[in-house]
Amino acid sequence: MHTAAEAPLNIVVLVKHVPDTQFDRSLTDENFTVDRSESILSELDEYALEAALQLVEAAGGKSSGGKVTAVTMGPDQAVNAVKKALQIGAHEGFHLNDAALAGSDAAGTSLALAALIRYIAGDDGVDLVITGMASTDGETSLVPAQVAERLDLPQVTFVSSAEITYDGDAPVLRARREGATHTDVLEAPLPALVSVTDQINEPRYPDFRSIIAAKKKPLHVVTLADLGVDASAVGFAGAWTTVDSAQPRAPREQGVIIMDEGDAGIQLVDFLESQKLL
Amino acid sequence: MASVLVYLDHPVVPLSKPDRELLTIAAAHGDAVVAVGVPSVENGVAEALGEFGALAICLPTRELDQFLVAPKAAFLATVVQEVSPSAVLLDNGFESKEIAARLGIKIFSGVISDVVSVGEGFTATKSDLAGSYLATAKVTHGTPVLTIKPNSVEPQPAADPELPEQVRIQCPETGTVKAARITRRDNNKPSTRPSLTEASVVVAGGRGVNGDFSVIEALADALGGAVGASREATDAGWIEHSAQVGQTGQVVSPQLYISAGISGAIQQKAGMQTSKVIVAVNKDADSPVFEIADFGVVGDLFTVLPQATEEIKKRRS
Numbered sequence: 135m136h137t138a139a140e141a142p143l144n145i146v147v148l149v150k151h152v153p154d155t156q157f158d159r160s161l162t163d164e165n166f167t168v169d170r171s172e173s174i175l176s177e178l179d180e181y182a183l184e185a186a187l188q189l190v191e192a193a194g195g196k197s198s199g200g201k202v203t204a205v206t207m208g209p210d211q212a213v214n215a216v217k218k219a220l221q222i223g224a225h226e227g228f229h230l231n232d233a234a235l236a237g238s239d240a241a242g243t244s245l246a247l248a249a250l251i252r253y254i255a256g257d258d259g260v261d262l263v264i265t266g267m268a269s270t271d272g273e274t275s276l277v278p279a280q281v282a283e284r285l286d287l288p289q290v291t292f293v294s295s296a297e298i299t300y301d302g303d304a305p306v307l308r309a310r311r312e313g314a315t316h317t318d319v320l321e322a323p324l325p326a327l328v329s330v331t332d333q334i335n336e337p338r339y340p341d342f343r344s345i346i347a348a349k350k351k352p353l354h355v356v357t358l359a360d361l362g363v364d365a366s367a368v369g370f371a372g373a374w375t376t377v378d379s380a381q382p383r384a385p386r387e388q389g390v391i392i393m394d395e396g397d398a399g400i401q402l403v404d405f406l407e408s409q410k411l412l
Numbered sequence: 413m414a415s416v417l418v419y420l421d422h423p424v425v426p427l428s429k430p431d432r433e434l435l436t437i438a439a440a441h442g443d444a445v446v447a448v449g450v451p452s453v454e455n456g457v458a459e460a461l462g463e464f465g466a467l468a469i470c471l472p473t474r475e476l477d478q479f480l481v482a483p484k485a486a487f488l489a490t491v492v493q494e495v496s497p498s499a500v501l502l503d504n505g506f507e508s509k510e511i512a513a514r515l516g517i518k519i520f521s522g523v524i525s526d527v528v529s530v531g532e533g534f535t536a537t538k539s540d541l542a543g544s545y546l547a548t549a550k551v552t553h554g555t556p557v558l559t560i561k562p563n564s565v566e567p568q569p570a571a572d573p574e575l576p577e578q579v580r581i582q583c584p585e586t587g588t589v590k591a592a593r594i595t596r597r598d599n600n601k602p603s604t605r606p607s608l609t610e611a612s613v614v615v616a617g618g619r620g621v622n623g624d625f626s627v628i629e630a631l632a633d634a635l636g637g638a639v640g641a642s643r644e645a646t647d648a649g650w651i652e653h654s655a656q657v658g659q660t661g662q663v664v665s666p667q668l669y670i671s672a673g674i675s676g677a678i679q680q681k682a683g684m685q686t687s688k689v690i691v692a693v694n695k696d697a698d699s700p701v702f703e704i705a706d707f708g709v710v711g712d713l714f715t716v717l718p719q720a721t722e723e724i725k726k727r728r729s
Contacts, residue, residue: 240513275510287590315600322592333653373522375522375551376549380547383544388702389706394712399720400720403723
C-alpha cells in the first residue's frame with residue numbers, strides 16, 4: 135500500500151449510515167442488531183470527510199490526481215451515506231453490499247472493510263484511511279483499530295488537527311490529540327489510519343451544484359465475491375462474539391421535582407443526605 | 413487454576429481505582445497476572461499489584477510508552493502466548509480499547525468492549541447504545557478479550573497477598589518500525605479534581621451557566637467531584653473540550669451526577685444516563701433532563717447551587 139512522496143494523495147474515508155440520534159434508538163428483537171430504518175450519514179463521519187477533502191486540497195486538489203473515496207458496508211439503504219459523502223465532495227464511492235454481512239461483529243466487519251480497502255488500493259495504494267471519532271451507534275470503536283491491524287497500518291486516533299509533512303521523501307502524518315491531562319503531538323509514517331474528532335474542522339454543506347454533480351460521480355456496488363472474501367468469514371457465521379440477550383435499560387422513573395421557593399439548595403442537600411451521597 | 417491477564421499501561425502508586433477493579437475481577441476468575449507497557453516498574457508498584465492479587469508481572473524488554481497501540485498489542489500477544497490466560501482484561505479507555513482490538517486480531521479472539529460486569533465463563537454484561545440497552549455477550553472464538561468500564565466492581569484486596577514475581581518478555585522486533593509515536597507531550601495545567609470518567613461525583617454545567625462555571629466548580633469541590641459540561645458549553649469555549657459529557661465527549665457513570673443549566677437532549681443524555689443518581693437544576697420546567705432526574709429543581713442555578721454548596725460545607729464542618 136506504499137506510495138512515493140510525489141504520488142497523488144489517495145484517501146479512503148469510512149462512512150456509515152446510523153440511526154438518527156435525534157430519535158430514540160433501538161435494537162431489533164430478533165438478533166439484537168441496531169434498527170437502522172431511520173438512518174442518516176453519521177454526523178461524526180462528516181468531520182472525517184472534511185479532513186480528507188482538506189488534505190487532498192492542500193496537496194493540490196483533484197487536478198493533482200488526489201482522490202477521496204467514501205466507502206461503506208451494509209444493506210441497501212447504507213448506500214445513502216456514500217451518496218451524501220459524494221454530494222459533500224468525495225470523488226468516488228464504494229458500497230459493499232452482501233447479505234452474508236448481516237450480524238458481523240467487529241472482527242467480521244474489519245475483515246470485510248480491510249478487504250474492500252485493499253481492493254480500492256489496487257496497484258496505486260492508499261495513503262490514509264480516515265474515520266470519524268466513533269460511530270454514533272454501536273460505539274464499539276473496535277473496528278478502526280482492527281482494520282488498521284489487518285492492513286498492518288499504524289493508527290493515530292482522536293486527533294483535532296492533522297497535516298502531512300515530509301521526512302526526506304517519506305510522507306509523515308503529524309497530528310494533535312487533546313486529552314484530559316495532556317496534549318500530544320503524534321507522528322506516523324504513511325500509509326496510516328486516522329480518526330478525527332469533531333474539533334478538527336467545520337464540515338462543509340453540499341450545495342445545489344454539488345448535489346447535481348454527485349449524480350455523475352462513480353459509485354461502485356461490490357459483493358464479498360468481488361473482494362475474494364469467503365462468506366463464512368463474516369456475518370453471524372464468522373463472528374467471534376455473540377450477543378445472547380439485550381434488554382432496554384429500565385426507563386428511569388421521574389423523581390421529585392420542586393420549584394425553588396428560596397430553600398431549594400437546602401432541599402437538594404437533604405436529598406443527597408437521604409441517598410447517603412454526602 | 414488458569415490465569416487471567418490484566419494489561420495496565422503504566423501503573424503507579426497508589427494504583428488507580430480502575431486498575432484495582434481490573435485486578436479484583438481477574439483475581440475472582442483465576443490467577444491474576446499483570447502485563448505492563450514499561451520495562452520496569454517504580455518502587456512500590458509490585459507490592460501494590462500484589463496487594464490486589466497479582467501473582468506475576470510481565471515486563472516488556474523495551475520502553476513502549478512513547479508508542480501508540482500497535483507495539484503494545486504485539487507485546488501483549490506475546491505475553492498471551494507465553495502465559496495462555498483464560499481471558500485478557502483491559503480498562504475501557506480509548507487506547508486500551510484499541511490495544512484490545514488489535515490484540516484480538518493477532519490472537520484470533522473475540523473482543524467485547526464497554527463491559528460492566530463479568531460473569532461465569534467470562535460472560536460479559538455490556539452497555540449498548542450509550543447505556544440505553546444492557547446486553548449479555550460472550551466471546552465464542554479464542555481467548556476472551558474484555559475492556560471494562562470504571563465503577564464496575566468494588567476493589568477488593570487479596571486475602572493472602574504475595575509479592576508478584578517479575579518476568580521479562582521479549583518484544584517482537586517488528587512491532588515498532590512503522591508505529592505511530594508521541595513526539596511531544598504537553599501537560600495541561602494540573603487539576604486537583606478527580607478525572608471525569610473515574611469520579612464518583614460529577615457536577616456539569618451547560619448553556620444556562622452563560623460562561624460562568626464558578627458555581628459549578630464550587631459545588632464540585634464541595635463534593636470532591638469532577639466538573640463536566642454540555643457540548644454547548646465546550647463549543648462556546650467556556651470550559652475545555654475534555655470536560656464534555658455526551659455522545660461526542662465522555663460517557664460517565666458516577667454515583668451522583670448533578671446537571672445544572674443543561675436541557676438534557678439525547679446527545680447529552682447518552683453521556684450520563686447510567687449515573688446512579690441524577691440531580692437536575694434548570695430554569696425551564698419543560699427541560700427533558702427532568703424526565704430522568706431523581707431530584708429536580710426548577711430554579712436559577714446561580715442561587716440554588718451556591719446555597720447547596722454552603723449547606724454541604726456547613727453540615728460537614
